[in-house]
Amino acid sequence: MDGALVLAVAQLWSRYWIARCLMETGLLACMFYVLSGPSFEHMRPAFAEKPLHDYRMAVHEAAKDVMFAFDSGPVQVMTLRIERMRRQYIDDKLRLELPR
Secondary structure, rough: HHHHHHHHHHHHHHHHHHHHHHHHHHHHHHHHHHOHHHHOOOOOOHHHHHHHHHHHHHHHHHHHHHHHHHHOOOOHHHHHHHHHHHHHHHHHHHHHHHHO
């Protein structure tokens, strides 16, 4: 009986690996967001302070972008995406052309 249960769990584990990976990634993202909060400042090591702070700011910025996209119409959203892609292209081009 135990061998059949182990086999069934192994088959389910391997069959739904994409969903499992997405859930694990989501859980890690939530964990990092919670650990970057002000209530865990005294527990964080010094080397993790800046990356976690930057991650928290990026999550807040993404949330603002999503809320803005929901508030505006589809034409406005497409215009903003095109503008963002144009700015990214210009930034990448300038970065490549700068002398080192």
